[in-house]
Amino acid sequence: MIPTKKIRVLVIDDTIVYRKAVSDIIEELPCAELAGVAHNGKIAVAKIASLKPDLLTLDIEMPVMNGIEVLQEIRRQRLDVGVIMLSTLTAEGSDMTMRALDLGAFDFLLKPQQSAGQADGKRQLKEMLQPMIEAFARSRIAAGMVSGRAGLQRPTGARGRDGSRTAVPPARPMPVATRTPERKTKSEIVVIGISTGGPNALGQMLPGLPADLGVPILVVQHMPPVFTRSLAASLDKKCRLTVKEASEREPLMPNIVYIAPGGKQMKIVAAADGTNRVIKITDDPPENSCKPSVDYLFRSIGDYYVNRATAVIMTGMGSDGTKGLQTLKSKGARIIAQNEETCVVFGMPKAPIEQKLVDVVAPLGRIADEIIKTVKT
The missing domain is CATH 3.40.50.180 (Methylesterase CheB, C-terminal domain)
Structure with a gap:
């Protein structure tokens, strides 16, 4: 069942082709609406505060402020927003994506290969992105994962920021x-x-x-x-x-x-x-x-x-x-x-x-x- 409340999405990518393709896809999805776009991470962080999106689609490799730096800033400011990363199929892209997931990104998807035509590339993106956004909408904890507000259980005996032990419910x-x-x-x-x-x-x-x-x-x-x-x-x-x-x-x-x-x-x-x-x-x-x-x-x-x-x-x-x-x-x-x-x-x-x-x-x-x-x- 798809949630009735539409997910507001801010699209962040330094490449106009992907920015346009992802924005068009968001506007086609019944579960989402486009909150805005940004062409680098610094602008994106400013727009999060003003537009209050529920979710970002975030390019991992950008000038000025890359995707990892955006996630770190979201965490520092404790902004309540979820993130789906857009990555490239490279060793550097995969390493950065692992770091992004460690920082609380909800999921990631691969940008279509450049050999794919514009129509095929957009279709591939939509096939990957739509179920992710629908799953994000259903998730109880996804929005607060980057900021630390999600309330994820720590491992048994782990210490919180105040030094106290975290209680974990029994199995x-x-x-x-x-x-x-x-x-x-x-x-x-x-x-x-x-x-x-x-x-x-x-x-x-x-x-x-x-x-x-x-x-x-x-x-x-x-x-x-x-x-x-x-x-x-x-x-x-x-x-x-x-x-x-x-x-x-x-x-x-x-x-x-x-x-x-x-x-x-x-x-x-x-x-x-x-x-x-x-x-x-x-x-x-x-x-x-x-x-x-x-x-x-x-x-x-x-x-x-x-x-x-x-x-x-x-x-x-x-x-x-x-x-x-x-x-x-x-x-x-x-x-x-x-x-x-x-x-x-x-x-x-x-x-x-x-x-x-x-x-x-x-x-x-x-x-x-x-x-x-x-x-x-």
Whole structure:
């Protein structure tokens, strides 16, 4: 259901072609209206105060004040506005985008390649931008993410600005509707599916896991090529576990977090010895319009880790992961879902919770603890 209140959008881009294309798209969307435009970040910050938009579409690379500097100024002034970044498919663009997401940007989209014609480019932009704006409109916490007003749960034991400990609500068990095979005591692998809001959520959750967790973790984060490598590098700096972008035929090792490469599918298969497991990177088609796809990975885990897997479904648009969780549930996996209150977009966890596929529903600040329980006891 699309919210009835229109989202007021300020379009910021130093390139007139993109500024015009995005402005035209905003005016075509039933959920949005154009609040204004700006051709650099300094002008944009001034216009936020006067126009009071709900959302910015923000070019990441601009003269005078770039997108990162705009986000920093929004945070400094505690301006109540959401941000969708427009980025380029380059290593520099991906690194800057990871920084923008760390600073609280809601999501990002890639500018169409210059080889695309004007009509095709605008169509591609609209296909990406419309669902993002609709998801932003439904989100309870998206508008305050940059300013720090969103009320996101901090990890257990984290300290607030005043030095006090942040209380985190407890996780709650869910009734199990379907009978599953008898479980072993410990899980031997953890798999995570996540999308919109994911980089920030992973950056809060994964540091809560110990260096000696003792099992591999595989993550599907919906992202294009290049960006997943930047995400892995960013997370690796924050975590006690090693975080890396997964490679073809790479053996699964404990205490390593493997991020599925953007634009590829990732699954696990048997190694040549028939005993161990390795990562398989494929160019198979998208599933749920996603590549990498959570369902694609989750299905493969069910084939090899009966009763010995933990699956985590977290913030994100759409329903990717639900079918994979149905398979994992039938194979005795333990399933953890992020709760609605701490999701940037309560899409991917919603159906699994409603279908009672989930064993525990946990706020973001408790998910690491719940994962530890499944592999340590």
